[in-house]
Amino acid sequence: MGFALFDTAIGKCALAWGPQGLAGVQLPADDGEQATRACMRQRFTQLQEAPPDEMAQQAIAAIQGLLQGVRDDLSHIALDMRGVSAFHQRVYAIARRIPPGQTRTYGDIAQELGDKGLSRAVGQAMGHNPFAPVVPCHRVLAAGNKPGGFSAGGGALTKLRMLAIEDARPNGMASLF
Structure with a gap:
């Protein structure tokens, strides 16, 4: 479990992951990388910034591709919907x-x-x-x-x-x- 920032064509994004899939994704904050990091720390107080595991690396690559124009619907990425109504x-x-x-x-x-x-x-x-x-x-x-x-x-x-x-x-x- 953890969160990581990564570069995309629209700016620095971030994602949080755990054993059941992605817990959240953060599109770039208006104020740059530090603001994106702060958003993640606020949203995921229990998680530390860490190198992404294999599942998170695959999700990062897919998101980067999508934001460069690759036609990927990202439906293969598992989401941890606990806490979502x-x-x-x-x-x-x-x-x-x-x-x-x-x-x-x-x-x-x-x-x-x-x-x-x-x-x-x-x-x-x-x-x-x-x-x-x-x-x-x-x-x-x-x-x-x-x-x-x-x-x-x-x-x-x-x-x-x-x-x-x-x-x-x-x-x-x-x-x-």
Whole structure:
């Protein structure tokens, strides 16, 4: 168990791991590497920074690839969902099925959950996603394929940057960019 920082095309990211899979991923903080490290220490007070084990190394390589444009849905990465509500787990499972380069809306996911009225709750789940980009909340857009919010450093601009790397095409439309 531990956490480690690693370089990506969008900046210094971090992940925490344990015997049941990734416990969390941190996209780059606005204030750089030290802020990313501080976020990890705050989120995972029981973990120490350490060299990644084999599973974590494979996850790091896959995340780095995705953020360089490799078409990998990261579904092979095990996530430790202890402490994640059942509703959020359902939302994250749907989001994980969105392929790189494609998007869905909060409403689409709410409808798949059985109630279009859950759109706001889906948005809140995405905002609390502890596994971005393994759970690709950047591929979930607001109504009208607008970016909506993004809780990672850089906000919606980071979301748009990640979508540009994937050459995202909302619901089969032309590229966002």
